[in-house]
Amino acid sequence: MGAALLGFWEQHAPVLSVLLPSFTGMALLLLGDHDGMSAQGGGHEGGRAAWRRRLSLASALLGLALAVALVGRASGGELTVYELGEWPAPFGIVLVLDRLSALMVLLTYLVAVPVLWYACGGWDTRGRHFHAIFHLQLMGLSGAFLTGDLFNLFVFFEVLLIASYVLMLHGLGRERLRMGVHYVVLNLTASALFLIGLSMFYSVTGTLNMADAALHVARLDGASLRLAQSAALILLVVFGLKAALVPLYFWLPGTYAAASAPVAALFAIMTKVGVYSIVRVHWVIFGVDAGAASLTVQPWLLPVALLTSVLGVLGALAAHTLGRLVAYLTVSSVGTIVAGVALFTPETLSAAMYYLLHSTVVIAGLFLFVELAAAQRGAMHDRLQPAPAVREPVLLGVMMLFGAASAAGLPPLPGFLGKVMLLQSTAGLPAQPWVWSVLIGVGFLTLLGLARAGVVMFWHVQPAVAPQASGTSARLLAAPWAFMAVTVAMAVWAAPIKDYTDALAQQLTDKARYASAVLARQGGVGVPTTRPYDGRRPAAPSSPAVPPTDAQESRP
Template sequence: MNHWLTAPILIPLLGGILQALMGYAPIRLRRTLALATTTLLLVSALVLLAMASDGSHRLYAFGNWQPPFGIVLVLDRLSALMLVLTAVLALFCHLFSIGGADEGNRQFHGLFLFQLMGLNMAFLTGDLFNLFVAFEVLLIASYGLLMHGGGTLRTVPGLHYVVLNLVGSALFLISVGLIYSVTGTLNMADLALKIPHIDGESLNLVKAGGMMLLVVFGLKAAVLPLCFWLPRAYARATAPVAALFAVMTKVGIYAILRVYPLIFGDSAGALANLGMHWLFPLALATLVMGVIGALGAQSLKTLVAWQVIISVGTLLAPIALGSQASLSAALFYLLSTTWTVAGLFLLADLVASQRGSARDTVVTAPPMHNRTLLSVLFLVGAVAAVGLPPLSGFFGKVLILKSVTPGPEMAWLWGVLLVGSFFSLIAYARAGSIVFWRTVSGHIEDTRPLKARTATATGALLALSIVIVALAGPIAQYTDATAAQLKDRDAYLDILQTPVVGEDD
C-alpha cells in the first residue's frame, strides 16, 4: 500500500486539531500554522498527481482489509486532479484570509482545514458510505464557515443552506441503504461487478437508490431546480469562504463522474446510463437559469455566484453525453472555471473595500481607489469566465463544442452555450462599465487599504487562466488520459485484486 494517499486527509486533520487546541493563541501564530498546513497539502497533492500520471490505480486499505471490505482510498488521475485543484485554490484563499477576513472567529482556520479534509476524503474514497461521511465532514465545516462574520444577512441564507443539505444527507442515507439491501456492498468496484446481474424486484430498488443518489449529487452541484439556495448563500459569505465554496459544487459533479460511469455505465445491464437522459436537459436549463440570474445581478458577488451556476450547467452537459472527448473537455473547463470564479469572489471583496458605502453593488459611485489595478483584474476574470479568447475559458468551451457529435444534442449544446456566453458577456460588460467607469463627482470615505497579500492572492488566482493557456498542451493530454481511464471500467475493478498486506509500494 502507498501511505502517501493518506496525506491529503491527515495533513488538514492534524492542522485543524492544532488550530482547535490553540484557539486563544496569537493570531499571527495561528495564521502561520494555517498557511504552512495548506502549503504542505499542496505539496502532497502534487506528489500524488505525479504518481497518478502513470495511469495506474493505487489503493490504501485501512487495517489491511482486502477490498471490498473495510475502508479504502483509491488514487487515479481524476482524484489527483481534484486534489491539486482544491489545494491550489485553498492556498490562495488562505493567503487572502490572513489579510483580515479571518478575524472575529478564533476557529476560522480550523474549520477551513476540516473542510479541506472532507473535500479530499470525497475525492479519494472508494465506497459510497465513506463518500457520505466525507460529505458530512465538509458540510459541517461549511456551516460554520458560512456563518463566519455573523449578522442576519448571513443567517437566513445559511439556514436555507443547512436545511437543504440536511435533506440531501437524509436522501443519501436512504439511497445507499436501498442499494446495500440488494447488493450487500457499498464498495464502488464491487458494486460495478454486482449491479449488472441484478434483476426482478431488486432491480427497481437499486434503480430507485441510483436515482435518489443522482438527486443528492444534483443538490450538491446546484442543478436546476436545486440551485436557488446558492446565489444568496455565496454572495453573503465572506470572500475567502465564497472563493473556497467555488469547489463545493464541483464535489457533486465529481461524484457524478465517479459513480455513474463506473457503477451505472454502459456495462450496467438494465441500469446502464441511469438518469443520464435527464441530466443533459437539466444541465442546459441550469446554464440558462444562471445566465438569467447574472443579467439581473445587482452586485458583483451575486453576479459571480450566478456564474457558479452557469459553470455547473456548462460542465454537466458534456458529462451527460458521456463520450471520452466530452469528459476530457469538461475536465479542462473544470480547472479554468473553478479558479476563475474563486478569483472573482476575492476581487469583488477588494472592489467593495475601495468603494465606501457603495460596496460591490452595480451602481454609479465616485471613482474608487486603485481603480486601474482592480479594473484590469476584473477584465481578466470576466474574459476567462465568459469564454473569450485568448484565456482558458475560451479553450475550455471550444473543446466542449468540438467534443459533441452531430445530432440533436449538438444543436442544443451549441445553441445554448453560445447564446448563453453572449448574454454572460452583456452581464459582465454592464457590471464592469457601471462599477469601474460610470463615476459621479465626489470623494469616497470609509475605505480599507489594499493589502499586498490580498491583491496577490486575487491576482494569482485570476492569472491561472493565463497559466492554463500556456500549459494547455500538457493539461489537455492529462485530461484526455483521465477521460480514457474513466471509461476503462475494468482497470478500476482491478483494485479488488490488489494485495494490501506486505506490500511496500
C-alpha cells in the same frame, strides 16, 4: 533516510492528504484563538495568532506539494489502493488514487492556498477557529475525492459540510445568519436522502464499494434492477443539490453572496464535489456497460445541465449586486460542466474536466475581486448602482476585465479553450445542436452581464461625499493575482493538461482495471464478494447468471 521517506510516501501517499489537514485542524484547536479576537469583532496580531497563521499556511503549502506529487504518481496510469487497517475491499475501507481523484485534490489546494493567504489579511480574526475549521474542510474535501466507498463518501460529505456550516457564518451578520439557516436545512435534507439512496442500493447489491458495486449492478434484473435505478435517481437529486443543478440551485446565489469573500472563494470547489460524485456514481457504477442499468440518468441529466447553464446566466443578468452575479455565474458554469459529463463519451468528459479546472479557479478569483472592489465604493458596496469612483480604477479594472474575459470564454484564455473542446467533442452526437446553441449563447450573455457590471462600477460614477477608502494592500492583491496566474498557466500548458484529462476519461471507462486493482485481494474481476439481497449469486462476467438452487436459497 531518504530511501525510508520515499518508501513511507510510496506506501501511505493517499491517506496523507487526509491526515495532514486533519492533524493541522486538531493542532490549531489546541493552540486556541483567544488572543486573536477583540471586543469589536475585529482582531489583533498576538503571539498565538501569528503562529496559527504560520502553521495554517505551512500545512496548506505542504498539502499543495503532496497534491502535486499525487498527480505525478497518478499520471502514469497506476491506481493506488490504500486499505485502512489492512482490511481488503469490499469489506474494509479503501482510498483509491487515480487520475481523477488526484486532479481534484490538486484543484482543492490550488484554491485553498491563495484563499488562506487572503484570509490572513484580517478575515481570520472576525470569528473563532477560522484556521482549524478551514483545514477540517480540506480534510473532508480530500477524503471525498479519494474514497473508494459510497458510505465513506457520505461520511466525508458530512465532515466538509459541518465545517462549511461554521465557515458560512464566519464573521456573523444578519443576512449571513439567514442564508446560513437555509444552507444548513437544505444540506441536512440532502444528507437524509443520501442515506435513503445508499440503503436502497445496498439492499440489492450487498456492497457500497464502488468497484464491487459496478460489478453487481451489471448483473441486476427485475425488481432489483428497478430498485437500483430508483436509488441512482435519488443519488442524482442529492448530488444535484450539492452541485446546484436546476431546480435545486436556488440556495446558492444568496448563500455565496452572503458569505465572506474568502469563504465564498473556497466554496467555488464545493459545487465540484457534487459534479465529482455524479461522475463517480454515474460513470463508474451506472455507466455505459452497466447492463440493463446503463445510463439510468442520461435522459434527465443533459436537459437539466443545459437548463442550469441558461438559468444561471439569466440570473447573472438580473443580479443587483456583483456578489450575486458571480454566484449565478457559478451555477451557469456547473451546468456547462455537467453537460459534458451527461453526454457520456470520453471526449466530452475530458473537455468537461478541463473546463471544470478553469471555472473553479476563475470563480474563486472573482469572489475575492468582489470584496476588493466593494471596499472602495463606499456605502454602495457591491450593489450595481452608480457610486463614487474607486481609488484604484486601473488595477481593479484590469482584474475585472481579465475575469470577465475568462468567465465568458474569450480567446486565448482557458475558458475559450475549454468551450471549444466541449463543442468539438460533441461532433456526430444527436445533442450537438442543443449543446452548441446553449454554450455559445451562454458565453455571449455572460460577457454582456459582466460588461454591464463593469460599466456601472467604473463609468457611472458619482462625486465622493466622504473621503475615499485607502488602496488595497499588496497582501490582499496577491491572492487574486495568483488565481490569474493559474488561469494563464492553464492556457500556456493547455496541451499537457488536455492529455491528462484525456487519459483520465479513458481510465474511468476501464471498469475491469479499476475493479481488478481495488479487489485484488478478493480475486479480482468477476469473483463474487458479497451476496445480493435477492439471494442470487452473481456469476463471472464470461458466464450467464445461474438461478440459485433450493439448497442455496435456504442458506442464511
